[in-house]
Amino acid sequence: MLPAFSDADSKHVQETSELRGHLARALQGHAPAIVKDTLGVYPFAGMDNVPADDRAHLAELACQLISTAVRDGALEAEHPIVDDLARFASDRHADIRVLFTVVYLIERSALDQLALDDSFDVESLPWAALTQIVRRASFDTCAAVAGHLNRKVPDTGIIDPLTTLYNRAVFVAALDREIQRSERFGHSFALLALDVDHLNDINTRHGYGAGDRVLERVGIVVRTYFRETDWVARLGEDTFAVLLPETQGVDAERLADRMRVTVQERLQLHDHRSEEDFRVTLSVGVVIAAAVDRKVRAEQLLTLAYDAIDRAKKTGRNRVERVAVPTG
Secondary structure (H helix, E strand, O other), X not given: OXXXXXXXXXXXXXXXXHHHHHHHHHHHHOHHHHHHHHHXXXXXXXXXXXXXHHHHHHHXXXXXXXXXXXXXXXXXXXXXXXXXXXXXXXXXXXXHHHHHHHHHHHHHHHHHHHHOOOOOOXXXXXXXXXXXXXXXXXXXXXXXXXXXXHHHOHHHOOEOOOOOOEOHHXXXXXXXXXXXXXXXXXXXXXXXEEEEOOHHHHHHHHOHHHHHHHHHHHHHHHHHXXXXXXXEEEOOOOEEEXXXXXXXXXXXXXXXXXXXXXXXXXXXXXXXXXXXXXXXXXXXXXXXXXOOOXXXXXXXXXXXXXXXXXXXXXXXXXXXXXXXXXXX
C-alpha cells in the first residue's frame, strides 16, 4: 500500500509542476534567441563541420526536446520529436557526439536566456534548483536520443551487444559534454573505470563462455547500481566505466568501493564442467574532477582512469585507486 501524501508533499508536487510548466513556457518563448545563440557558438564548439543548412534545424529540435523534458519531468525514446532528431541526424551521418554537443549547446544558451528572464524570482527560487531541472532535461534528451538510435537503427553501434550498455563512443561523447559543463559552471564530477580481475585466467580455466557470463553479469550489476542520471558503458573487453555528474570526490570513492564489494559478494559463478565455484572481483580507478578547464579532453581522463586501474592491480587487485584531475 502506498503511503498517503501529506499536505506538504502535495504542495511540493504542485509547486514543482507549476515551476516546470513555467520553465517550459519560458524556454519556448525564448527559443528563437536560444537557437540563435547556439548557432553563434557552433564553430567554437568543434561543430563547424555541421553543414550550415542543417544547424538551425538540429538546434530547434534539441530545444523542443529539452523544453518537453522540463515540462514532463522525463522524455521517452519513442517521443515523435526524438524520432525526428534521430532521423535527421542519421540521414546526414551526424554521429552521437554531434547530437550530444548540440544538446549541450542548447542547454548553455537556455540557461543564459533564463538568467535574463525577469519572471523568475531568484530570491524565492534558488538558481541552482532551476538549473538542475534544465540540466536533468538535457540529460534525459541525450539518453532518449541514444536509446532511440539503438532501438530504431541498431546498426549505429552505440550499444555493446553483450552487456547492452552504451559503448565507448557514446561514453566519450557524454564525458566530453560533462567536461564542457564543468568548465562552464564549475561543478565537480567523477569518472569510474572498473576492470574485471583475472578475466584472461577465467577464460583459460573455464572457457570463453564463462568470461562472457562474467562480463554480462557485471554489466547488469553496474547498470542497476547507479542512478538514472549516471552514464554506464563498456569501454573495452574487460573494462566498464561510469560517469557521475555533479558528484563530490568523497562520494564517488565511497560509491566505487561499495560497487567493488557488491560485485565481490554477489558474483560467485559455477563451472558445471569442473564443478568449481569462482568469485569475480574488480579493480577500480576513480578520477575526481573538482574543476576542469577547456584544455581537458575525455581521452585524457580515461588515461588517468586506466593508470589508476593499473596501480590497483599492481597493489593486489580488488581495490580502489583514486586520482584527481590536475588543475592549472
